[in-house]
Amino acid sequence: MNARFRTKIIACPSIRIARLDTMKTFFADWALSVLNQVKKRKMDEASMGPIQPNKCPCGGGSQCSVFRAMYVLNQMKKRKVGEAFMGPIQPNNCQCGGNGVEGRGSISLSKEEDLEIERQLKIINKPAVKTIKTEHGQIFSCVDINKQPAFDHPLLVNHTIQMGPGSLPKGIKDKQASLLGLSLEIGFKDGGCPQGTVPIRKITKEDLIWAKSSRNFEKLYPSNAQTPAQPNYRYAMQYTDEGTYYGSRAHLNLWEPKTIRNQYSGSRVVFRDLFPQENSNGIQAGWWVNNALYHDDHAHLTAAWTIDGYGSTGCSDLLCPGFVQVSKVTPLGTIFKRPSVYNGSQYYFPITVYLDPVSKDWWLLYGEDNRKVGYWPKALFNSTLARHSSVVQWGGSVYNDGVEPWPEMGSGQYPHDDQQFQKACYIGRIQLIDVNGNAKDVQSGSLFTVTDAQYCYNVQPNAKVPQSYYAFFFGGPGGSGGICSK
Structure with a gap:
């Protein structure tokens, strides 16, 4: 189940990360850990609140939950603090699109927009x-x-x-x-x-x-x-x-x-x-x-x-x-x-x-x-x-x-x-x-x-x-x- 879920994340068409080596390393080190943490901490739909479709370019559902979990876990690791100090998880923290793994914000591009940027x-x-x-x-x-x-x-x-x-x-x-x-x-x-x-x-x-x-x-x-x-x-x-x-x-x-x-x-x-x-x-x-x-x-x-x-x-x-x-x-x-x-x-x-x-x-x-x-x-x-x-x-x-x-x-x-x-x-x-x-x-x-x-x-x-x-x-x-x- 974890392997299938991880494959879905990597295949998400809205994820565009320029540094592919960073993405591969990130998923290799984090994907299974995050999924386990999601399960362990019960960061499911019920505890995270409703997912707003317009906030998640990957299509909502469990993929958004995992990306939110990644965001929170990264912040907890960075700040060296526990869950109690993180505050509630915000829907806006969904890092599905753009290059959220790199931390430079997220933006979902249409095919036409992508071609225009290349031009x-x-x-x-x-x-x-x-x-x-x-x-x-x-x-x-x-x-x-x-x-x-x-x-x-x-x-x-x-x-x-x-x-x-x-x-x-x-x-x-x-x-x-x-x-x-x-x-x-x-x-x-x-x-x-x-x-x-x-x-x-x-x-x-x-x-x-x-x-x-x-x-x-x-x-x-x-x-x-x-x-x-x-x-x-x-x-x-x-x-x-x-x-x-x-x-x-x-x-x-x-x-x-x-x-x-x-x-x-x-x-x-x-x-x-x-x-x-x-x-x-x-x-x-x-x-x-x-x-x-x-x-x-x-x-x-x-x-x-x-x-x-x-x-x-x-x-x-x-x-x-x-x-x-x-x-x-x-x-x-x-x-x-x-x-x-x-x-x-x-x-x-x-x-x-x-x-x-x-x-x-x-x-x-x-x-x-x-x-x-x-x-x-x-x-x-x-x-x-x-x-x-x-x-x-x-x-x-x-x-x-x-x-x-x-x-x-x-x-x-x-x-x-x-x-x-x-x-x-x-x-x-x-x-x-x-x-x-x-x-x-x-x-x-x-x-x-x-x-x-x-x-x-x-x-x-x-x-x-x-x-x-x-x-x-x-x-x-x-x-x-x-x-x-x-």
Whole structure:
């Protein structure tokens, strides 16, 4: 009976796992054990509650029970706790579809959707002149700069690539010594890709399946404190009054907050218009830990864009055409190698997002000397964001799929107002760029604060910096769903 049941599970047509060796190992080690545990612990239909057909792409019945049992047993093994501490088994925990064994979420694809993803994969993964494998195992393809994925966007077919903004912001103060930590350098050390090519992270079928379901991962931050909290999403931020803004410079303190499957946690600067969410244009850039996308627990350089609040347009990094990569040494998705340490060494990442006064493209720059990563072409946008940003926001955000407790944000510590800057995550040396390209310091008390889960994450504005520039702390430990809904 056990053998027949195990065969049915493996043959389930909705299971699509890219790493077949992992699947085989998993079933070899777990299948009989799980079935025995299901029987022993009486995790049958009666004790698990009714199975919702729309929650189980494998067709419901005993198969769903076994996958739920696998999920619970894995969590119990991971946390080293007993059944009493696990709480009730939720129908949403059914891990039948997608690659639930790998823990990257589940999604059931039709034959047509599967073929479409295969087609997209061929388009995104352009022929490589050179392949670079990093020390962390990331793979980047050096692609002809004029044939990169951005130019598959219908609005960019005839786009003339820009190699840099017409001018750089004036008044950046990075050359002054900072007491907040050390500036991080990122990118390839050996010169990167050959001249005329740019590095594009190798995209897998798993990545595109994740991107299909990641509309839940990306949301534009509310433009004001009155906007209600969004399910599965929490933030702790400061933001400007409504106005016209042409860029920002800031130091993003770098950490590696603890996250698990189907969660992310990061720190970003955001530019958006004031349109309703479903029509809003926005861009954002910074760092995040996203195990589902990058298959690790490190902080990565990330950027995203949308013209409808991430309803059906835009994406993170280069998972869709749009962002134009120009750096041959610093690609989106690259890893930051040295996170900050609690009560120890602190590291930050200088980042600039700037509207080129000539081309009106939005540029992403980094480092002490504003090195170029790439840009969002003006042609992508259909609102006032094509001319300026109406609101600028800085801070942290997290996503949770609703199954697990909420993840850490920032350092995982509540904001602390300490002059050593060694406990909570901060964003410092914040400047706003005006229409003439002048970077001006943000003044204490000029920003608004918003957080939608104050018992889990919070903001400490007006940090006491021993130098004449603005900074604030943010973050927190996360916690259970009930606490983090307040």
